[in-house]
Amino acid sequence: MTIKACVFDMDGTLLNTLDDLATSANTVLRQHGFDPHPVEAYRTFVGSGVRNLIIRALPENARNEATIDACLAAFKIHYDTHWADQTHLYEGLTDTLDQLTKQGLKLAILTNKPQPFADLCVDKFLGRWTWNIVQGQQDGLPIKPDAAVSQKVTDALEVSPAEVLYFGDSDVDMFTARNAGYRAIGVSWGFRSIDELNQAGAEQIIHQPHELLNLLN
Ligand SMILES: O=C(O)COP(=O)(O)O
Numbered sequence: 001m002t003i004k005a006c007v008f009d010m011d012g013t014l015l016n017t018l019d020d021l022a023t024s025a026n027t028v029l030r031q032h033g034f035d036p037h038p039v040e041a042y043r044t045f046v047g048s049g050v051r052n053l054i055i056r057a058l059p060e061n062a063r064n065e066a067t068i069d070a071c072l073a074a075f076k077i078h079y080d081t082h083w084a085d086q087t088h089l090y091e092g093l094t095d096t097l098d099q100l101t102k103q104g105l106k107l108a109i110l111t112n113k114p115q116p117f118a119d120l121c122v123d124k125f126l127g128r129w130t131w132n133i134v135q136g137q138q139d140g141l142p143i144k145p146d147a148a149v150s151q152k153v154t155d156a157l158e159v160s161p162a163e164v165l166y167f168g169d170s171d172v173d174m175f176t177a178r179n180a181g182y183r184a185i186g187v188s189w190g191f192r193s194i195d196e197l198n199q200a201g202a203e204q205i206i207h208q209p210h211e212l213l214n215l216l217n
Pocket of ligand 1 (some may be wrong): 009010011012046047048049050054110111112113116144
């Protein structure tokens with residue numbers, strides 16, 4: 001089947017956002033009297049939306065609705081002015097995305113990042129390319145890996161799911177691709193391990209963005 005579209009996860013796949021997410025979350029933890037975590041710990045906290053990031057970062061005995069809501073609100077305020085301090089596009093993606101565009105592939109983003117932050121990140125780091133849809137986390141919609149959210153992407157791309165390669169760095173991404181009927185491609189440069197990607201059903205793992213171009217035919 002000829003591939004007509006590539007859909008990308010954002011955090012850990014297109015953009016290395018780890019430091020800024022960790023800084024904002026650790027700031028909020030300190031503000032509320034909790035211990036911060038090493039940046040590396042956030043590799044496993046990111047991936048299921050910011051509410052779950054906050055829940056995972058809080059001590060177990062502090063995971064009540066009032067504390068979660070307060071920390072989430074404070075996180076959004078801090079991240080709103082720090083989302084681009086250290087965040088950057090992964091190396092090698094510029095050439096690869098240029099190539100995909102040249103070859104006429106449709107492009108989309110499907111992320112659990114809240115929609116306003118996903119849009120800001122696209123404007124600053126990914127504005128060079130045309131995205132058929134940037135689907136972020138929206139209130140009232142389920143998060144990845146729910147098929148309801150990938151269906152919006154498939155509809156916007158106007159392709160059949162089997163014509164789509166989905167690139168992501170986490171188990172959630174591989175489940176997302178499988179639920180959507182996309183081909184699940186794991187990227188090893190992101191936040192999670194190759195083992196996790198394989199166990200979650202990655203059809204293939206790539207280690208450098210340019211390897212993506214070999215998967216098109
Ligand atoms: O969990 C998040 O906030 C974003 O994660 P994602 O871009 O990997 O979907």
